[in-house]
Amino acid sequence: KILLTDENGVESEFELIGSAELNGNQYFACVPSDSKDSEYLEYVILKLIIDEDGEEMLVTIEDDEEFEKAEDYFNDLFMSEIDYDNQ
Numbered sequence: 001k002i003l004l005t006d007e008n009g010v011e012s013e014f015e016l017i018g019s020a021e022l023n024g025n026q027y028f029a030c031v032p033s034d035s036k037d038s039e040y041l042e043y044v045i046l047k048l049i050i051d052e053d054g055e056e057m058l059v060t061i062e063d064d065e066e067f068e069k070a071e072d073y074f075n076d077l078f079m080s081e082i083d084y085d086n087q
Helices: 064-080
Strands: 002-005 011-022 025-032 044-050 056-060
Touching: 011 064, 025 064, 044 064
Parallel strands: none
Antiparallel strands: 002 011, 011 025, 025 044, 044 056
16 A cells, blocks of 8 residues: 655555556556445556655656556556456
């Protein structure tokens, strides 16, 4: 479980469902911990950065092209994990 604090200081708990290193950057796919009851699982993609104090931070991806590349990677990863034979 990961505890994230947004820009307003609101804390939310997430679960890590995937990670990837793409083009020298580290990305994480997470779902809110309270979303387990949902039939359709929606996830967020965050990028690991090092702030000016040397602290690791997970941030949203501002660049559309960068976001789309990470999203494509995770979509492909998660779709390949679905076993259609058991449905």
